[in-house]
Amino acid sequence: xxxxxxxxxxxxxxxxxxxxxxxxxxxxxxxxxxxxxxxxxxxxxxxxxxxxxxxxxxxxxxxxxxxxxxxxxxxxxxxxxxxxxxxxxxxxxxxxxxxxxxxxxxxxxxxxxxxxxxxxxxxxxxxxxxxxxxxxxxxxxxxxxxxxxxxxxxxxxxxxxxxxxxxxxxxxxxxxxxxxxxxxxxxxxxxxxxxxxxxxxxxxxxxxxxxxxxxxxxxxxxxxxxxxxxxxxxxxxxxxxxxxxxxxxxxxxxxxxxxxxxxxxxxxxxxxxxxxxxxxxxxxxxxxxxxxxxxxxxxxxxxxxxxxxxxxxxxxxxxxxxxxxxxxxxxxxxxxxxxxxxxxxxxxxxxxxxxxxxxxxxxxxxxxxxxxxxxxxxxxxxxxxxxxxxxxxxxxxxxxxxxxxxxxxxxxxxxxxxxxxxxxxxxxxxxxxxxxxxxxxxxxxxxxxxxxxxxxxxxxxxxxxxxxxxxxxxxxxxxxxxxxxxxxxxxxxxxxxxxxxxxxxxxxxxxxxxxxxxxxxxxxxxxxxxxxxxxxxxxxx
Amino acid sequence: xxxxxxxxxxxxxxxxxxxxxxxxxxxxxxxxxxxxxxxxxxxxxxxxxxxxxxxxxxxxxxxxxxxxxxxxxxxxxxxxxxxxxxxxxxxxxxxxxxxxxxxxxxxxxxxxxxxxxxxxxxxxxxxxxxxxxxxxxxxxxxxxxxxxxxxxxxxxxxxxxxxxxxxxxxxxxxxxxxxxxxxxxxxxxxxxxxxxxxxxxxxxxxxxxxxxxxxxxxxxxxxxxxxxxxxxxxxxxxxxxxxxxxxxxxxxxxxxxxxxxxxxxxxxxxxxxxxxxxxxxxxxxxxxxxxxxxxxxxxxxxxxxxxxx
Numbered sequence: 001x002x003x004x005x006x007x008x009x010x011x012x013x014x015x016x017x018x019x020x021x022x023x024x025x026x027x028x029x030x031x032x033x034x035x036x037x038x039x040x041x042x043x044x045x046x047x048x049x050x051x052x053x054x055x056x057x058x059x060x061x062x063x064x065x066x067x068x069x070x071x072x073x074x075x076x077x078x079x080x081x082x083x084x085x086x087x088x089x090x091x092x093x094x095x096x097x098x099x100x101x102x103x104x105x106x107x108x109x110x111x112x113x114x115x116x117x118x119x120x121x122x123x124x125x126x127x128x129x130x131x132x133x134x135x136x137x138x139x140x141x142x143x144x145x146x147x148x149x150x151x152x153x154x155x156x157x158x159x160x161x162x163x164x165x166x167x168x169x170x171x172x173x174x175x176x177x178x179x180x181x182x183x184x185x186x187x188x189x190x191x192x193x194x195x196x197x198x199x200x201x202x203x204x205x206x207x208x209x210x211x212x213x214x215x216x217x218x219x220x221x222x223x224x225x226x227x228x229x230x231x232x233x234x235x236x237x238x239x240x241x242x243x244x245x246x247x248x249x250x251x252x253x254x255x256x257x258x259x260x261x262x263x264x265x266x267x268x269x270x271x272x273x274x275x276x277x278x279x280x281x282x283x284x285x286x287x288x289x290x291x292x293x294x295x296x297x298x299x300x301x302x303x304x305x306x307x308x309x310x311x312x313x314x315x316x317x318x319x320x321x322x323x324x325x326x327x328x329x330x331x332x333x334x335x336x337x338x339x340x341x342x343x344x345x346x347x348x349x350x351x352x353x354x355x356x357x358x359x360x361x362x363x364x365x366x367x368x369x370x371x372x373x374x375x376x377x378x379x380x381x382x383x384x385x386x387x388x389x390x391x392x393x394x395x396x397x398x399x400x401x402x403x404x405x406x407x408x409x410x411x412x413x414x415x416x417x418x419x420x421x422x423x424x425x426x427x428x429x430x431x432x433x434x435x436x437x438x439x440x441x442x443x444x445x446x447x448x449x450x451x452x453x454x455x456x457x458x459x460x461x462x463x464x465x466x467x468x469x470x471x472x473x474x475x476x477x478x479x480x481x482x483x484x485x486x487x488x489x490x491x492x493x494x495x496x497x498x499x500x501x502x503x504x505x506x507x508x509x510x511x512x513x514x515x516x517x518x519x520x521x522x523x524x525x526x527x528x529x530x531x532x533x534x535x536x537x538x539x540x541x
Numbered sequence: 542x543x544x545x546x547x548x549x550x551x552x553x554x555x556x557x558x559x560x561x562x563x564x565x566x567x568x569x570x571x572x573x574x575x576x577x578x579x580x581x582x583x584x585x586x587x588x589x590x591x592x593x594x595x596x597x598x599x600x601x602x603x604x605x606x607x608x609x610x611x612x613x614x615x616x617x618x619x620x621x622x623x624x625x626x627x628x629x630x631x632x633x634x635x636x637x638x639x640x641x642x643x644x645x646x647x648x649x650x651x652x653x654x655x656x657x658x659x660x661x662x663x664x665x666x667x668x669x670x671x672x673x674x675x676x677x678x679x680x681x682x683x684x685x686x687x688x689x690x691x692x693x694x695x696x697x698x699x700x701x702x703x704x705x706x707x708x709x710x711x712x713x714x715x716x717x718x719x720x721x722x723x724x725x726x727x728x729x730x731x732x733x734x735x736x737x738x739x740x741x742x743x744x745x746x747x748x749x750x751x752x753x754x755x756x757x758x759x760x761x762x763x764x765x766x767x768x769x770x771x772x773x774x775x776x777x778x779x780x781x782x783x784x785x786x787x788x789x790x791x792x793x794x795x796x797x798x799x800x801x802x803x804x805x806x807x808x809x810x811x812x813x814x815x816x817x818x819x820x821x822x823x824x825x826x827x828x829x830x831x832x833x834x835x836x837x838x839x840x841x842x843x844x845x846x847x848x849x850x
Contacts, residue, residue, distance in 0.1 A: 060671075208650070362669070364667065365666065365668075366664075371598065371661055383800040383801075387795030394788060441788045448784045452781040477753065478753040481753060482746040482753075489738045497735065501734070
């Protein structure tokens with residue numbers, strides 16, 4: 001137990017030194033680090049959001065909305081297909097077109113049209129590849145003919161999951177673009193589970209703005225206003241086919257307006273959107289630019305509808321409904337409607353980033369202001385220093401020289417923990433600091449076990465060398481058993497915890513490993529070297 | 542040479558003789574804890590109950606009563622306003638608004654609008670109903686898995702009697718921790734689950750050290766009465782037990798006093814856990830071996846699980 005080959009000694013010393021070197025970057029700011037010589041490692045411990053301040057948001061993509069929208073579109077497609085004049089044998093008469101229980105159903109009027117109708121509607125189904133390698137291909141719709149000419153179009157399970165998955169991926173991309181516009185450093189956006197997104201934005205001063213940016217789907221469309229009747233008439237009687245009542249939020253209270261469902265041009269055709277000011281009224285506005293096909297379509301529709309109003313619809317609210325004074329041919333336009341500089345800017349951001357495929361729900365939010373973060377770092381630092389000092393003094397008073405050995409090992413231990421966290425790029429949270437302080441308290445346990453054992457053996461009349469040998473021998477299994485149990489607890493916390501709690505489990509787990517190493521190897525080396533140099537006849541412990 | 546020794550050498554306390562007192566006291570406390578949990582309940586934080594928590598900093602001492610009145614006018618249901626660590630820091634807790642996601646988000650906006658300028662938002666946490674129920678599940682699962690793994694590990698390393706004794710002591714510690722949180726109505730949140738898991742680890746650590754010595758002595762003193770053997774084992778490890786508990790408590794005390802309000806509940810739970818874990822290793826885990834019975838003949842290499850006292 002007390003024999004150390006030179007290479008072992010070298011290895012232990014090198015490892016301890018590595019701990020020191022890899023801890024160094026944490027004492028410098030990032031600017032200072034770049035000025036340091038190249039051999040100094042650059043990686044620092046990342047401070048968690050609870051220490052540096054920032055926002056954590058757990059979002060869930062409303063995939064039900066994706067399915068609902070798909071069925072709506074499918075219903076429109078069925079209508080268009082069956083009414084199509086170019087259909088071989090002419091349009092097909094139908095009745096009872098509707099959505100029920102996640103399927104689109106329609107009844108063909110004449111029995112002789114049934115097969116033709118089935119054939120035509122089967123054409124709506126497309127192939128999707130169900131695995132990454134394109135091996136398995138499947139239809140995305142189950143189109144079946146039932147009794148009495150009833151045709152059912154049911155999205156397949158595979159297509160549902162594919163769509164939901166792609167909606168989540170797309171949402172992540174849009175969320176990323178929107179957050180990038182905030183200009184904060186190193187936001188993190190990650191998928192969690194099937195349909196959740198974790199957003200972490202450090203150092204944010206206005207989390208409400210972040211939420212406002214993520215809370216909007218930002219579906220923009222330009223549609224014609226239905227002028228066959230007024231909105232009041234429609235509300236009192238019946239909304240005409242192909243139109244719907246929306247509200248103009250410009251007014252207080254919001255005014256109803258009858259808008260056609262058909263979209264002239266949608267937000268997908270936008271190539272740019274910028275905040276600006278109206279040249280006449282000096283009111284904040286958003287200017288936008290369509291792509292070529294969008295511009296052409298917009299030009300055609302406006303040319304055909306001069307003098308009539310059109311509605312700019314954002315997330316089912318009418319922002320404004322200006323009259324078309326002349327055909328708008330250049331594909332440029334502006335949106336006004338009582339914006340402030342900030343809201344105009346935010347809307348421009350949303351339009352540039354694109355619409356979310358489905359609404360996002362905020363399931364959880366945790367925001368820590370920079371003030372509290374700084375306070376926590378300071379409190380953690382003071383607590384760590386005082387706790388550390390108290391333990392070191394107590395150990396030195398209890399074990400004398402051996403206590404000093406244990407304390408040196410304890411210091412090496414702290415460096416090793418910091419170095420491991422830096423190398424792993426682990427996140428240090430406030431509970432994480434608590435984990436380190438707790439490890440300091442518990443790390444001495446291994447040494448205590450050994451020292452107490454040595455004391456016992458001396459009392460039993462063993463020679464110093466034997467007492468030390470036996471002490472280390474017998475304490476080893478106990479140390480391992482005792483630490484493995486704590487490590488199990490840390491591992492479970494890591495698996496099941498999140499955020500700050502996870503940070504705690506990391507420091508606790510790392511601390512257990514380094515403390516066993518320092519207690520059993522580093523202290524033992526010091527004891528061995530001391531013993532070799534002194535050869536004491538009697539051991540005072 | 543001076544040595545600080547809180548536990549003298551060669552102690553011979555008769556711990557095992559006190560076991561019936563210890564069992565009675567522990568049973569009483571466990572029953573009381575469970576009773577409190579069922580009647581008084583736990584002061585669940587928003588992690589488990591859902592809702593909104595806002596910590597604000599005000600210029601100068603905060604007018605808690607005034608704040609409470611202003612916020613109660615917002616019709617948000619149960620609103621708690623309390624000082625948090627310093628006179629100019631206030632913690633506001635608002636109950637969950639509805640079972641639908643997103644309904645709690647408007648709470649933050651309403652409160653921000655009500656409090657206006659001149660308030661620093663130090664911390665804002667909103668937990669929706671979906672997440673809070675998941676966190677309850679994950680937290681309970683974590684503690685259950687931890688206890689089962691400990692049971693299996695000790696069984697693997699020792700004999701089943703040790704395993705059962707250790708886990709009973711462990712459950713004792715966990716229940717008493719829940720009890721103290723119930724009696725003082727301290728906030729029970731996610732970090733307390735982390736603390737409980739650490740207590741599980743620590744208490745196990747302590748128990749294992751004593752059990753290790755018991756096993757060693759079982760091999761060494763084949764003819765010694767079990768109660769004397771247990772006493773001997775506890776006494777031999779007593780100075781270590783005291784030493785480790787004290788260093789851990791020293792470190793935790795520093796955290797408790799200087800670590801800030803945010804983790805005070807967390808460190809409190811751990812201090813209590815270290816205290817109760819140390820007690821249970823000595824007075825519960827070890828004496829339980831008397832009841833469970835342990836194999837006395839360790840000369841046979843193959844371990845058998847049949848007790849033969």
